[in-house]
Amino acid sequence: xxxxxxxxxxxxxxxxxxxxxxxxxxxGHRSVSWYQQTPGQGLQFLFEYFSETQRxxxxxxxxxxxxxxxxxxxxxxxxxxxxxxxxxxxxASSLGDRAxxxxxxxxxxxxxxx
Amino acid sequence: AQKIxxxxxxxxxxxxxxxxxxxxxxxxDQSYGLFWYKQPSxxxxxxxxxxxxxxxxxxxEGRYSLNFQKARKSANLVISASQxxxxxxxxxAMREVNSGYSTLTFGKGTMLxxxx
Numbered sequence: 001x002x003x004x005x006x007x008x009x010x011x012x013x014x015x016x017x018x019x020x021x022x023x024x025x026x027x028g029h030r031s032v033s034w035y036q037q038t039p040g041q042g043l044q045f046l047f048e049y050f051s052e053t054q055r056x057x058x059x060x061x062x063x064x065x066x067x068x069x070x071x072x073x074x075x076x077x078x079x080x081x082x083x084x085x086x087x088x089x090x091x092a093s094s095l096g097d098r099a100x101x102x103x104x105x106x107x108x109x110x111x112x113x114x
Numbered sequence: 115a116q117k118i119x120x121x122x123x124x125x126x127x128x129x130x131x132x133x134x135x136x137x138x139x140x141x142x143d144q145s146y147g148l149f150w151y152k153q154p155s156x157x158x159x160x161x162x163x164x165x166x167x168x169x170x171x172x173x174x175e176g177r178y179s180l181n182f183q184k185a186r187k188s189a190n191l192v193i194s195a196s197q198x199x200x201x202x203x204x205x206x207a208m209r210e211v212n213s214g215y216s217t218l219t220f221g222k223g224t225m226l227x228x229x230x
Binding site for chain 2: 103
């Protein structure tokens with residue numbers, strides 16, 4: 001059974017640019033959540049998508065957005081990049097039904113903004 | 115208030131010894147789940163073990179066990195017979211019903227170093 005796949009693994013972007021990250025969840029999982037990890041703030045929840053709808057949202061500015069496709073793959077977009085957006089972005093895949101279940105993570109995308 | 119508290123920034127252990135990583139949590143929900151993840155230097159977050167709030171027995175997965183003390187709101191991870199490959203960052207996390215079933219709240223982590 002394939003795990004969670006995140007692409008690309010590494011990105012270098014310039015301030016002001018925009019970036020799109022991709023996440024393919026485990027087959028059969030309908031929920032995809034995104035997290036930002038930085039040395040200063042630790043792991044912070046960005047948003048969660050379930051059945052193509054944003055079901056939950058963290059406390060991040062509107063420059064951070066996402067979407068989910070009918071095959072459950074999700075993309076995250078960051079516009080007008082700032083230096084502080086440099087981070088490891090992790091996506092988590094879970095069944096998404098109304099129960100507490102495990103979440104499995106991808107290898108992450110390491111974004112560097114210069 | 116911190117929802118997940120990991121008080122040990124770093125821990126050292128010798129190979130083959132057991133080690134306990136501490137985690138306390140704060141929630142008013144009756145239904146919640148507690149998780150431990152391992153993050154090696156590569157960055158991937160690896161799921162280790164899960165404990166549900168209604169589970170009466172402590173969870174175990176191979177060399178990992180979770181010492182769940184509900185009244186004290188603690189969920190410590192015990193790694194038996196440490197191996198060099200266990201050196202990594204370890205995160206305790208929680209899912210609560212009221213914050214959305216899929217949202218994980220993480221602690222700040224504990225760096226574990228296993229020496230030969």
